[in-house]
Amino acid sequence: MSEPPLLYVEDLSVEFKTRDGVVRVLDSVSFDVRRGETVGIVGESGSGKSVTAFSILGILAPSARVTGGRALFDGVDLLAASEKERSRYRGREISVVFQNARTALNPIRPVGRQLADVVLRHGKVPRARVRDRVLELLARVQIPDPARRYHAYPFELSGGMCQRVMIALAVAGAPALLIADEPTTGLDVTTQGELLDLLDGLTAQSRMATVVITHDLALVAERCDRIVVMHAGHVVEAARASELFAAPRHPYTARLIAATPRPRAKLGELLPIPGSVPDLRAALPPCRYRARCDRAQSVCDQAPLPTTRVAPDHFVACRFPR
Amino acid sequence: MPVSTVTSPPSRALLDVRALTKRFPVRGARGHLYAVDDVSFSIVAGECFGLVGESGCGKSTLVRLIARLLDSDDGRIVFDGQDIGTVPALRFAGTPARGRIQMVFQDPADSLNPRFTAFDTIAEPLRRLGPPDGRARIAERVRELADLCGLPRELLGRFPHQLSGGQQQRVGIARAIALEPKLLILDEPTSALDVSVQAVILHLLAELRERLGMSYLFVSHDLNVVRLFADRVLVMYLGKIVEQGPSDEIFDRSRHPYTRALVSAAPVLDPGARKPRLRLQGEPRSPIDPSPSVCRFYGRCPDGFDRCEREMPVLRSSGNGRHQAACHLLEGEHLERSLGR
Numbered sequence: 001m002s003e004p005p006l007l008y009v010e011d012l013s014v015e016f017k018t019r020d021g022v023v024r025v026l027d028s029v030s031f032d033v034r035r036g037e038t039v040g041i042v043g044e045s046g047s048g049k050s051v052t053a054f055s056i057l058g059i060l061a062p063s064a065r066v067t068g069g070r071a072l073f074d075g076v077d078l079l080a081a082s083e084k085e086r087s088r089y090r091g092r093e094i095s096v097v098f099q100n101a102r103t104a105l106n107p108i109r110p111v112g113r114q115l116a117d118v119v120l121r122h123g124k125v126p127r128a129r130v131r132d133r134v135l136e137l138l139a140r141v142q143i144p145d146p147a148r149r150y151h152a153y154p155f156e157l158s159g160g161m162c163q164r165v166m167i168a169l170a171v172a173g174a175p176a177l178l179i180a181d182e183p184t185t186g187l188d189v190t191t192q193g194e195l196l197d198l199l200d201g202l203t204a205q206s207r208m209a210t211v212v213i214t215h216d217l218a219l220v221a222e223r224c225d226r227i228v229v230m231h232a233g234h235v236v237e238a239a240r241a242s243e244l245f246a247a248p249r250h251p252y253t254a255r256l257i258a259a260t261p262r263p264r265a266k267l268g269e270l271l272p273i274p275g276s277v278p279d280l281r282a283a284l285p286p287c288r289y290r291a292r293c294d295r296a297q298s299v300c301d302q303a304p305l306p307t308t309r310v311a312p313d314h315f316v317a318c319r320f321p322r
Numbered sequence: 323m324p325v326s327t328v329t330s331p332p333s334r335a336l337l338d339v340r341a342l343t344k345r346f347p348v349r350g351a352r353g354h355l356y357a358v359d360d361v362s363f364s365i366v367a368g369e370c371f372g373l374v375g376e377s378g379c380g381k382s383t384l385v386r387l388i389a390r391l392l393d394s395d396d397g398r399i400v401f402d403g404q405d406i407g408t409v410p411a412l413r414f415a416g417t418p419a420r421g422r423i424q425m426v427f428q429d430p431a432d433s434l435n436p437r438f439t440a441f442d443t444i445a446e447p448l449r450r451l452g453p454p455d456g457r458a459r460i461a462e463r464v465r466e467l468a469d470l471c472g473l474p475r476e477l478l479g480r481f482p483h484q485l486s487g488g489q490q491q492r493v494g495i496a497r498a499i500a501l502e503p504k505l506l507i508l509d510e511p512t513s514a515l516d517v518s519v520q521a522v523i524l525h526l527l528a529e530l531r532e533r534l535g536m537s538y539l540f541v542s543h544d545l546n547v548v549r550l551f552a553d554r555v556l557v558m559y560l561g562k563i564v565e566q567g568p569s570d571e572i573f574d575r576s577r578h579p580y581t582r583a584l585v586s587a588a589p590v591l592d593p594g595a596r597k598p599r600l601r602l603q604g605e606p607r608s609p610i611d612p613s614p615s616v617c618r619f620y621g622r623c624p625d626g627f628d629r630c631e632r633e634m635p636v637l638r639s640s641g642n643g644r645h646q647a648a649c650h651l652l653e654g655e656h657l658e659r660s661l662g663r
Binding site: 044045144159188189190191192193194215216217218219221222245255256257259260261262263264265266267270271272273276 | 488520521524525528587
């Protein structure tokens with residue numbers, strides 16, 4: 001038997017209270033992350049991928065409520081833990097890189113000072129050594145001329161540089177798990193490539209596991225060991241990256257791949273996905289892809305929706321996987 | 323020495339841009355930011371022309387100059403035989419040419435007036451620049467445009483916040499084609515949309531081009547999308563054209579080192595299909611008062627050598643003259659080395 005997963009999320013369900021009623025944003029979401037691996041969570045907007053990450057970190061909005069499930073990190077259920085316990089993990093064992101680093105950083109504090117705050121807070125480095133440790137971190141995320149950049153404010157740095165600072169903040173505590181929420185959205189392709197290389201390097205050096213949350217299928221295809229596909233708050237398919245792209249079993253995954261532009265493909269080969277993401281406030285069928293699906297039959301209306309293991313490490317939430 | 327006029331404009335050019343330049347004064351300091359520097363190219367009627375480059379390369383400024391939302395410092399913009407560059411941007415909005423160059427913006431949520439219903443947004447250009455039609459005729463035309471753009475008629479009474487992203491972009495497209503423009507500028511038209519919606523909008527744009535015979539100037543940072551759409555592509559780097567040519571040539575046989583880096587950095591869906599990535603080192607040069615004798619890409623270029631620091635490379639043709647790149651490596655003894663990659 002292999003070692004237990006670093007993170008094991010099981011049947012996670014989350015609701016949001018809104019003016020228009022209760023929105024069931026996540027419904028029985030399950031997946032795992034092993035030490036040292038990179039897992040991609042992909043889905044369109046509204047699929048619940050960010051809410052999944054925020055639930056694990058315990059940073060959901062006050063209107064949200066976890067209605068069920070577990071998130072075992074190293075054997076400890078983060079969902080059942082007190083806020084005090086959770087804060088011991090957050091930033092140290094599990095850290096996060098947000099989209100749009102420039103707005104996530106403090107705009108009126110030099111980036112070196114922000115890093116120093118975090119290093120101090122982790123409490124592993126004596127005060128006199130903090131500055132050296134910060135310079136070391138800046139160098140580790142390949143920021144040129146760290147001594148000068150120490151005093152720079154976020155507005156003085158490019159978007160790519162700000163994201164490097166964010167990554168430095170995230171890895172300062174040597175976490176076992178890094179959650180990157182759309183880490184390169186809005187950045188240029190060349191910068192995006194450099195940042196992902198950097199993350200790859202950091203992962204390899206320290207056996208850190210990474211969860212990359214993105215809408216970009218091509219990005220996870222290239223960078224992730226395993227991929228979790230979400231649609232309307234459900235995990236519809238999870239598999240090794242190579243397997244998922246070679247032979248998608250869930251109709252939504254297949255459609256998502258067919259809708260993504262590839263080099264040398266013709267426009268005619270680009271197939272839109274029929275319908276739209278269902279309104280999560282309404283009464284929903286057991287399979288939330290039902291209305292958009294071309295394989296659907298009346299049996300699909302029977303609850304519960306089964307998740308089938310079609311191969312080792314390959315799970316599909318569909319009655320008619322191909 | 324004339325620097326950028328390598329080829330004379332094709333006779334059927336719908337849009338011909340010559341030596342276009344825009345410099346912005348830098349606030350609180352001396353000097354100018356060279357956003358668009360001596361750019362020349364032309365778009366043939368009916369063609370889809372792609373424009374790519376990183377943020378800060380000047381593609382948005384170039385597009386705003388051509389759309390006449392911004393005044394240039396130098397150069398000419400000849401559209402449909404008329405020099406439109408001489409009309410100040412503010413006055414241009416009232417001329418008939420305004421209706422012939424229209425634009426679809428990146429973020430539909432930001433580019434629609436939040437106080438206008440979809441109907442009013444689409445009717446606005448008709449009321450301002452269209453033929454002096456009565457209310458009934460305009461309403462009929464708005465409904466036609468909604469049908470053409472796949473926007474259900476019952477949504478015409480809604481405000482932008484009551485529409486989905488894809489529906490908002492359909493409104494933006496309907497507004498842009500209301501006056502049947504000859505040139506439609508698409509500035510990252512799908513980058514704010516989900517991939518499933520993107521596919522729908524791209525198909526819609528292709529269909530509209532066919533039906534209405536428009537030319538497109540398609541700006542995107544997503545090279546796979548540009549490739550899907552564009553007949554020819556122009557690559558910009560720090561205000562300069564570094565390469566232009568037929569789409570397949572640019573993507574499969576890129577000549578400029580920057581284009582090669584850009585193409586190799588684009589993520590590819592099929593694992594295993596990727597070629598080795600070309601790495602760029604160092605920081606881009608400053609766009610503020612750049613030296614006219616140093617290649618803009620020097621310092622970040624993996625193949626830079628001493629001449630790049632002494633002399634700005636000019637666009638040179640290769641192949642049948644349709645593919646041009648500005649790089650010293652593509653000359654003489656360097657050519658073999660750089661193409662023997």
